[in-house]
Amino acid sequence: xxxxxYLLYLGSATDELSIKTSRGLAMFxxxxxxxxxxxxxxxxxxxxxxxxFSDAAKAGAKTLVLGVANAxxxxxxxxxxxxxxxxxxxxxxxxxxHSRLKAEPxxxxxxxxxxxxxxxxxxxxxxxxxxxxxxxxxxxLLTVGTDCSVGKMVTTLCLEQEMRRRGVxxxxxxxxxxxxxxxxxxxxxxxxxxxxxxxxxxxxxxxRHDGGWDLIEGQGSLFHPSFAGVSTGLLHGSQPDAxxxxxxxxxxxxxxxxxYSLPSIADTLAExxxxxxxxxADVQAxxxxxxxxxxxxxxxxxxxDAASDETNLPCTDPFRFGAGPIADRLQAVFTExxxxxxx
Amino acid sequence: xxxxxYLLYLGSATDELSIKTSRGLAMFxxxxxxxxxxxxxxxxxxxxxxxxFSDAAKAGAKTLVLGVANAxxxxxxxxxxxxxxxxxxxxxxxxxxHSRLKAEPxxxxxxxxxxxxxxxxxxxxxxxxxxxxxxxxxxxLLTVGTDCSVGKMVTTLCLEQEMRRRGVxxxxxxxxxxxxxxxxxxxxxxxxxxxxxxxxxxxxxxxRHDGGWDLIEGQGSLFHPSFAGVSTGLLHGSQPDAxxxxxxxxxxxxxxxxxYSLPSIADTLAExxxxxxxxxADVQAxxxxxxxxxxxxxxxxxxxDAASDETNLPCTDPFRFGAGPIADRLQAVFTExxxxxxx
Numbered sequence: 138x139x140x141x142x143y144l145l146y147l148g149s150a151t152d153e154l155s156i157k158t159s160r161g162l163a164m165f166x167x168x169x170x171x172x173x174x175x176x177x178x179x180x181x182x183x184x185x186x187x188x189x190f191s192d193a194a195k196a197g198a199k200t201l202v203l204g205v206a207n208a209x210x211x212x213x214x215x216x217x218x219x220x221x222x223x224x225x226x227x228x229x230x231x232x233x234x235h236s237r238l239k240a241e242p243x244x245x246x247x248x249x250x251x252x253x254x255x256x257x258x259x260x261x262x263x264x265x266x267x268x269x270x271x272x273x274x275x276x277x278l279l280t281v282g283t284d285c286s287v288g289k290m291v292t293t294l295c296l297e298q299e300m301r302r303r304g305v306x307x308x309x310x311x312x313x314x315x316x317x318x319x320x321x322x323x324x325x326x327x328x329x330x331x332x333x334x335x336x337x338x339x340x341x342x343x344x345r346h347d348g349g350w351d352l353i354e355g356q357g358s359l360f361h362p363s364f365a366g367v368s369t370g371l372l373h374g375s376q377p378d379a380x381x382x383x384x385x386x387x388x389x390x391x392x393x394x395x396x397y398s399l400p401s402i403a404d405t406l407a408e409x410x411x412x413x414x415x416x417x418a419d420v421q422a423x424x425x426x427x428x429x430x431x432x433x434x435x436x437x438x439x440x441x442d443a444a445s446d447e448t449n450l451p452c453t454d455p456f457r458f459g460a461g462p463i464a465d466r467l468q469a470v471f472t473e474x475x476x477x478x479x480x
Numbered sequence: 481x482x483x484x485x486y487l488l489y490l491g492s493a494t495d496e497l498s499i500k501t502s503r504g505l506a507m508f509x510x511x512x513x514x515x516x517x518x519x520x521x522x523x524x525x526x527x528x529x530x531x532x533f534s535d536a537a538k539a540g541a542k543t544l545v546l547g548v549a550n551a552x553x554x555x556x557x558x559x560x561x562x563x564x565x566x567x568x569x570x571x572x573x574x575x576x577x578h579s580r581l582k583a584e585p586x587x588x589x590x591x592x593x594x595x596x597x598x599x600x601x602x603x604x605x606x607x608x609x610x611x612x613x614x615x616x617x618x619x620x621l622l623t624v625g626t627d628c629s630v631g632k633m634v635t636t637l638c639l640e641q642e643m644r645r646r647g648v649x650x651x652x653x654x655x656x657x658x659x660x661x662x663x664x665x666x667x668x669x670x671x672x673x674x675x676x677x678x679x680x681x682x683x684x685x686x687x688r689h690d691g692g693w694d695l696i697e698g699q700g701s702l703f704h705p706s707f708a709g710v711s712t713g714l715l716h717g718s719q720p721d722a723x724x725x726x727x728x729x730x731x732x733x734x735x736x737x738x739x740y741s742l743p744s745i746a747d748t749l750a751e752x753x754x755x756x757x758x759x760x761a762d763v764q765a766x767x768x769x770x771x772x773x774x775x776x777x778x779x780x781x782x783x784x785d786a787a788s789d790e791t792n793l794p795c796t797d798p799f800r801f802g803a804g805p806i807a808d809r810l811q812a813v814f815t816e817x818x819x820x821x822x823x
Contacts (some may be wrong), residue, residue, distance in 0.1 A: 200693045214483050233738060267706050267736075268705055268706040268707075269705070269706065269737065270705030270706065270737055270739070271739060272741055326674060327673070327674060327675045328673060328674075328675075329673070329674050330670070330671060330672070330673060330674070331669060331670060331671075331673070331674050331677050331709065331710045331713070332670045332671075332706075332707065332710060334674050334704055334709040334710075335705060335708070335709060336705075336706065338749055359712075360758060360807025362611055362612070362613030362678060362716045362717075362758055362759050363610050363611040363612065363613065363675075363678055363679065364611075364678075365678070365712050365713065365755075366673065366677040366709040366710060366711075366712040366713025366714075366716070367675060367677075367712075367713075368709075368711060369702075369708050369709040369712040370674070370708065370710075370712075371709075373705045373709070374705075379560055393610075394612065394613055395613060396613070397613055412708075415705055415708070416701060416705050426766070464656065
């Protein structure tokens with residue numbers, strides 16, 4: 138578990154894309170972020186207080202998050218020096234970079250001397266089990282998609298916020314790097330050895346007895362020829378009671394593959410339900426989430442209505458219009474089911 | 481590429497199961513095995529000449545294969561001493577053990593001093609690509625299964641033998657440890673990072689322009705909740721033109737999972753064809769292979785007839801009755817297709 142609150146590192150970044158992870162944290166975990174660290178040549182801001190390492194520690198920060206993506210995911214000399222200075226000021230480090238903190242002798246030495254912890258969130262736990270497919274107690278929802286990067290993490294987080302607002306116990310379960318930093322723990326699924334994909338998810342979302350929901354962050358797509366194996370193992374390991382399908386309208390082709398067109402929402406739902414039934418015969422679809430960030434509002438609402446008509450499911454852009462319609466359906470379906478099983 | 485011919489190491493093994501890999505090599509690569517090495521307390525034999533390391537080297541052996549499985553896959557002191565002595569006699573080492581040769585300082589030192597090579601076949605290549613789903617030239621066949629360990633490797637090897645006997649170019653492409661030792665190269669798919677499953681298979685079976693077939697060793701099952709992700713990525717990466725379904729009749733449940741029953745042959749075929757169509761819309765099933773090793777001959781033949789009737793495909797136990805019927809269908813289907821495309 139990575140200690141919060143965080144200080145978010147922007148360093149000398151000049152490119153909005155390179156601070157995507159930090160922005161995700163500021164957006165979805167504002168209470169867990171006390172400030173941002175940036176050099177004078179950094180023109181970007183997350184709208185958080187600008188703090189040096191000592192001031193951040195005084196303000197309660199426990200961990201410096203290196204939520205920046207350089208070319209190749211490497212650590213430059215400036216970043217390493219900053220990271221060491223942060224540890225001297227009393228902060229742990231968390232990084233999603235491809236280069237590992239633990240591979241940097243200077244950081245390892247500083248961490249040992251100062252008693253700080255290095256979190257390389259791309260490293261899976263060494264004790265991952267093989268999946269068993271055994272049913273676990275509790276309820277699970279998984280976001281699935283027509284493609285990669287269509288809003289599965291954002292949808293899952295918006296659902297967590299909405300369900301908690303309604304007084305329902307619900308916990309985001311992270312499977313990607315940004316998600317892991319937001320949640321403070323999780324499984325970096327893209328770094329797990331193939332034989333352990335479903336087992337890693339079974340460990341991430343174990344038995345749950347408090348009546349609440351695990352909301353599991355989806356990855357990839359059953360229709361993406363590069364990553365469908367990951368999506369399949371994730372689906373089987375999740376044993377979802379409920380699926381939410383995520384989609385970005387007007388995407389010209391599968392991400393990174395101009396020779397593959399997108400599947401329809403209906404086909405994607407049907408295929409996910411079919412594959413999911415292996416480990417949970419009662420799986421149900423409860424909604425469609427569109428990422429309409431590139432559309433005008435009127436077109437976005439029309440797209441939601443059309444997807445809802447096509448699927449007979451509530452459809453929303455959860456980030457833009459709220460996750461309410463999907464939460465409504467989820468509560469209706471599973472409250473009815475609970476009543477029926479009591480009666 | 482691991483150099484042949486091999487000397488097969490039995491050491492002091494007393495358990496037939498623990499020499500399964502060595503036996504597979506002796507059975508499917510007899511021309512590539514000059515002998516076996518065993519201590520006086522080893523009651524087992526592969527029926528090969530018993531040779532010491534120097535005699536084996538004189539007889540042409542290039543590599544000592546540590547095809548033994550101890551509890552936990554660890555290397556004992558005797559095995560390490562034997563392996564070092566083999567290198568002194570001029571042999572390379574190849575091992576499928578979980579413990580790595582390269583993690584044993586004494587073996588690393590001996591290899592450096594003697595100029596020998598250590599092959600840890602559980603280590604995937606470090607340069608695996610992400611799958612692209614792009615069509616490649618050439619024809620591919622993949623064995624798929626209702627479960628793990630139902631005869632996919634043996635079926636693939638029997639098909640290779642049968643097709644070569646008929647003068648058709650055909651090459652076994654290995655995805656498991658025994659298969660890799662038999663072929664001399666391959667991908668240890670169970671050790672590949674999840675994001676690279678399909679890409680690893682694309683690299684294993686690249687463009688082929690000689691009119692021959694790549695016969696790809698399948699793994700797992702789309703219906704095995706522990707490993708279906710691996711099977712999915714393997715299916716997508718293979719882009720098979722032809723599928724052969726492997727099954728063991730009378731198996732009580734999915735391997736290792738008493739709470740999961742086996743799917744039917746028909747359901748398994750249908751699901752594999754559906755998933756395979758993502759990367760090759762023209763995929764066809766060409767046969768069913770039964771592992772009837774636990775059945776009387778009459779019952780075995782009846783089981784083959786029943787499976788053939790159920791699927792309208794040729795069915796055989798390729799190891800017991802030969803792979804002829806499946807090779808017949810493969811040639812008929814794809815010769816017809818070639819004629820049709822010429823006409």
